[in-house]
Amino acid sequence: MNEAQAIALAATGDHGAFAWIIGEYKHMVHTASYRILRHREEAEEATQDTFVKAYQNLGTYQGGSKFSTWLFSIAYRTAISQLRKRREGTSSIDDLGAHEPTERETQAVEAGDRTAALTKAMAQLPEEDAAIVNFYYLEEMSIEEIVTVTGLGASNVKVKLHRCRKRLMEILQHELKEEAWTLMAN
């Protein structure tokens, strides 16, 4: 089954075809949700909500953009909406701040684990910016696609990417041991 067939069949209510779509995109959608929410359970909830909304609105997918772009725009709005609800319901100012690294993450970073260092660095960016960075570097989306997904202006996206790139490099340079840094630079 290819993507176009799966979308056409799923739009008729075929659950098997939609299961194929879930299998293809679940990690991408979950990653995008996690970068914004930074909480495993909430990210799973947002991912589930994204797929349910996508299923119910498959008939509105016109094929004008890539399916992944359409799906990411649902995921982005769902996670941002969940984040706002959480913020509205949070009274402690500490809970609104950046994600605090766990002990395991800290140990991994100290051991030169680049993935852990990246996770830690991403957690220090504002949530919406972390999502943009994720779309650009991990999903390799173009600026135009990110504009479609987030609804932000192209110049705004470029400025955010520039700032985030600088900030990430500062954090990574500080966190990673020299050896790991040299490897990364090569």
Next chain:
Amino acid sequence: MDADGKLNEQDADKALRDLFRTSGHVAAPAGMDARILQRIALAPRPALKPEAALLPKWVLGAGVAAFVALTVYLLANADGAAASPFAQYLPTLPSFSVGTFFSSPWLWMGGASLAVLLGLEVVLERKRLMTQGVR
């Protein structure tokens, strides 16, 4: 890399891209597929995509109105107009030849075009409903 040992923007871009590629996605929790499918089983069917009709309703309405007006006009001006109930209301209209009107190629071409468009509309609508599983 510049003299201070810092990466320039292009190198930083490449380094980050490589780092993200190496790190990959945050794996979705096990069993999430089944949980989504359970929720979908309870959700309504996907909404059918509304598509614009080839002939908008106002065109059909205008066509019907024009047909009625034309019928009234023809009845009022046909031979033996005294038999028409509308004749007394339309005394000043010029005379009209039904034979000339119906032998006009414009009328027949217009009618044929309308028939083709309506036929196409019916075929496309049937095809769309079959594609979307509504029979």
